[in-house]
Amino acid sequence: xxxxxxxxxxxxxxxxxxxxxxxxxxxxxxxxxxxxxxxxxxxxxxxxxxxxxxxxxxxxxxxxxxxxxxxxxxxxxxxxxxxxxxxxxxxxxxxxxxxxxxxxxxxxxxxxxxxxxxxxxxxxxxxxxxxxxxxxxxxxxxxxxxxxxxxxxxxxxxxxxxxxxxxxxxxxxxxxxxxxxxxxxxxxxxxxxxxxxxxxxxxxxxxxxxxxxxxxxxxxxxxxxxxxxxxxxxxxxxxxxxxxxxxxxxxxxxxxxxxxxxxxxxxxxxxxxxxxxxxxxxxxxxxxxxxxxxxxxxxxxxxxxxxxxxxxxxxxxxxxxxxxxxxxxxxxxxxxxxxxxxxxxxxxxxxxxxxxxxxxxxxxxxxxxxxxxxxxxxxxxxxxxxxxxxxxxxxxxxxxxxxxxxxxxxxxxxxxxxxxxxxxxxxxxxxxxxx
Numbered sequence: 001x002x003x004x005x006x007x008x009x010x011x012x013x014x015x016x017x018x019x020x021x022x023x024x025x026x027x028x029x030x031x032x033x034x035x036x037x038x039x040x041x042x043x044x045x046x047x048x049x050x051x052x053x054x055x056x057x058x059x060x061x062x063x064x065x066x067x068x069x070x071x072x073x074x075x076x077x078x079x080x081x082x083x084x085x086x087x088x089x090x091x092x093x094x095x096x097x098x099x100x101x102x103x104x105x106x107x108x109x110x111x112x113x114x115x116x117x118x119x120x121x122x123x124x125x126x127x128x129x130x131x132x133x134x135x136x137x138x139x140x141x142x143x144x145x146x147x148x149x150x151x152x153x154x155x156x157x158x159x160x161x162x163x164x165x166x167x168x169x170x171x172x173x174x175x176x177x178x179x180x181x182x183x184x185x186x187x188x189x190x191x192x193x194x195x196x197x198x199x200x201x202x203x204x205x206x207x208x209x210x211x212x213x214x215x216x217x218x219x220x221x222x223x224x225x226x227x228x229x230x231x232x233x234x235x236x237x238x239x240x241x242x243x244x245x246x247x248x249x250x251x252x253x254x255x256x257x258x259x260x261x262x263x264x265x266x267x268x269x270x271x272x273x274x275x276x277x278x279x280x281x282x283x284x285x286x287x288x289x290x291x292x293x294x295x296x297x298x299x300x301x302x303x304x305x306x307x308x309x310x311x312x313x314x315x316x317x318x319x320x321x322x323x324x325x326x327x328x329x330x331x332x333x334x335x336x337x338x339x340x341x342x343x344x345x346x347x348x349x350x351x352x353x354x355x356x357x358x359x360x361x362x363x364x365x366x367x368x369x370x371x372x373x374x375x376x377x378x379x380x381x382x383x384x385x386x387x388x389x390x391x392x393x394x395x396x397x398x399x400x401x402x403x404x405x406x407x408x409x410x411x412x413x414x415x416x417x418x419x420x421x422x423x424x425x426x427x428x429x430x431x432x433x434x435x
Contacts, residue, residue, distance in 0.1 A: 054382045056370045057334060058318060062363035065314035065356050068349060069241065069306040073232030073255075077225065077298040078288070079195050082218035085210040086188040087111060098202045102193045102222065109191035109219060111210060116189050120182035127175035134168035141165050188212075197224040198294075223298045228291040230255055230267070232304045233282035242269070242285070245308040253287040255296060256303040260352060263305070265289035265296060314348075315357045321367045322347065322355050331361060332368040334381065340368070342377045 085091075089111040096108055141161040148158045200221040204210060210219070230253075234242065245251045246269060254263035267289035276283050287304075289296075296302060322329050322345065333343045345360030361367065366383075368375070375381070 052380055052382050053372050053375060054384045055334075055368050055372060055375070056384050057366045058321060058369050060315050060317050060357065060361045060363050060365045060367060062313050062315055064310050064312045065316060065351065065354075066307045067309050067311055068351070069234060069238050069308065071232040071234050071304045071306070073230045073302050073304040075296050075298050075300040075302060076229040076231050076286075077197070077223035078227060078229050079197065079224040080298075081194050081197075081222045083108065083191065083194070083220050083222060084213075084216075084218050085109075085111060085191065086212050087116065087185055088211045089113075089115065089189060089209070091204055091206050091208050091210050094202065094206055096199060098220075099199060101198050102196065104193055104196045106193045107190055108193055108199075111189040111191070113186060113189040116182065116186040120179070120186045123175065123179040123182040127172065127179050130168060130171040130175045134165065134172050137161065137165040137168045191219070193222060195222055195224055197222045225294050225298065226291045227267075227288050228296065228298070229270075229286050229288055230296075230302060230304060231284060231286045233277070233280070233284050234306075236276045236281050236283055239272075239276075239283050241308055242272070242306065246272075248309065250307070250309050252307050253289075254305040254307060255287075255289055256305060257296065257300070259303045265291060269306075311356070313363075315361055315363055316354050317357055317361065317367060318369060319350065319353045319355055320369045322357075323371065332371065332375065333361070334366040334368065334383070338380055338382065340375060340377055340379050340381055 091109060092112050093110040094108070095110070096102055096106075102108065141158075141164075144153060144158050144161050147153045148155065200223065202220055203217045204219050251269070253267050253269060255265040255267070256263050267287040269285060270288045271284075271286035273284035317331065321331055323331065325344075328344055329347050330342055330344045333341045335341060343360055346358040348356040348358040350356070368381075
C-alpha cells in the first residue's frame with residue numbers, strides 16, 4: 001500500500017515539474033519573439049532612437065522694424081477746472097447730467113438770482129439819480145459863468161458851482177462802478193463752464209445752500225479730454241537716445257492700452273523735465289495726443305512706445321525659435337546637409353511675437369521652431385512641410401523607405417506567424433512527453 005502511495009506522489013511531482021518546464025519554455029520563446037518584434041519596429045519605425053527626426057523650421061527674414069523704448073504712462077487732462085460758486089445763495093437748477101460733455105460758456109448751475117437782481121436795480125437807480133444831479137449842476141455852472149464875467153456874482157459863488165459839478169461827476173462814476181459790480185454778482189449767480197470737457201461727479205444737489213469760498217468741495221470738476229496728455233518716465237540712460245532722435249520726423253510716441261494690441265493714439269514729444277529724479281533715476285516726459293473718440297481716459301494707466309527710428313533691414317525670427325541658455329540666447333540652425341547646429345545669437349529687442357536678432361543669424365538661415373526632446377547637435381533631421389509631414393526634398397528616399405517598411409512589416413508578420421506555429425508544435429510534443 002505504501003509503495004502504491006509513493007508511486008502516485010512521484011508521478012504527481014514529475015507531472016508538476018514537466019508542466020512548469022513547458023510553461024517556462026513558452027514564456028521564454030514569447031518574450032524573445034516580442035523583443036525581436038520591438039527591435040524591428042525600432043529599426044524601421046520613424047522617430048525611433050536610430051531614426052531621422054522630422055522638425056518644423058522657419059527662415060530668418062529681413063524687414064523694416066522700429067527701434068523702440070517702452071514705458072508705462074498715466075493719462076492726464078491738459079486742462080482741469082474745479083467749478084465753485086462765486087456768490088452765496090440757494091442752488092436752484094443744475095442744467096447738466098453727471099458725466100456729460102459740456103462746452104465753454106454753457107450754463108451749468110443757477111443760484112437764486114433775486115437778491116443780486118435787486119442789488120443791480122438799486123445800483124441802476126443810484127446811477128440815474130447821480131446823473132440827474134450832474135446835469136443840474138452843469139446847467140447851474142453854465143448860468144453863473146456869464147454873470148461872473150459881468151461881475152454880477154462873486155468868484156467864490158462860481159467856484160462852488162464848479163466844485164459841485166465835479167463832485168457829481170465823481171459820484172456818477174462811482175455809481176457806474178456799483179452798477180458793474182452788481183451786474184457781475186448777478187452774472188455769477190449763473191455758473192457757466194469755463195472750459196470744454198467732460199464733467200465729473202456732482203457734489204451739490206439743487207436746494208442746497210452754496211457759499212462763495214475758495215475752500216471746500218467744488219460743485220463739479222471738468223476735465224478736457226481732447227487733446228490729452230500722457231506722462232511717463234524713462235531711465236536716465238535712455239535720455240540721450242530720446243534727445244538724439246527728438247528732432248527727427250520719424251520719431252513718434254504710440255499709446256497702447258493693451259501691450260499686445262494696436263496703438264490707439266499717436267503723438268509727439270511735448271515736454272522733457274529739466275531734472276532727473278534722484279530717488280528713481282528717471283526722467284519725466286509728456287506727449288500730447290488726439291483723443292476725439294475718447295479712447296483713453298484721464299487717470300488711466302497705458303503702455304507707451306517711443307518709436308525712435310525704423311531699422312530697414314532688421315533680421316527677424318519668431319519668438320518660438322529663440323531659446324534661452326546659461327550663456328545667452330541661441331537657436332538651432334540647419335545647414336545644407338540637414339544637420340543641426342547650435343548657434344548663439346544676440347537679441348536686440350522683441351516686438352510682440354517677433355524677435356530682432358542683432359548678430360548670429362542672417363536672413364535666409366533655416367531655424368528650428370519646434371524643438372523635439374531627443375534633438376541633439378550634429379543630428380541629421382528631416383524638414384516637415386506645412387502640414388507637419390516630411391518635406392519633399394527627400395521624396396525618393398521617402399517612397400523607398402515606405403515600400404521597404406511595408407515589405408519588412410509583411411516579412412516580420414510571416415516570420416512571427418511561423419515562429420508561433422513552431423512553438424505551438426513543440427509545446428504539444430513536450431506535453432505528450434510529460435504525460
